[in-house]
Amino acid sequence: MPKMKTKKAATKRLKMSATGKVLRTQGGKSHLNGYKPRGRKRNLRGTVVAKEVFNKTAERMLQGN
Secondary structure: OOOOOOOHHHHHHEEEOOOOOEEEEOOOOOOOOOOOOHHHHHHOOOEEEOOHHHHHHHHHHOOOO
């Protein structure tokens, strides 16, 4: 059986926390930023925990790591 390959798009977008949760960056901050308030853009920084439903899929995509 061949080796499992990692989905490269997933490695660029997702991280696993030490406790096994999937971390993702928030969307909505890459364009049309002129009209968005400063506070809204500030709140979109950093990472958030992805929904629990997505954990199994994300682990399968990151399995090659």
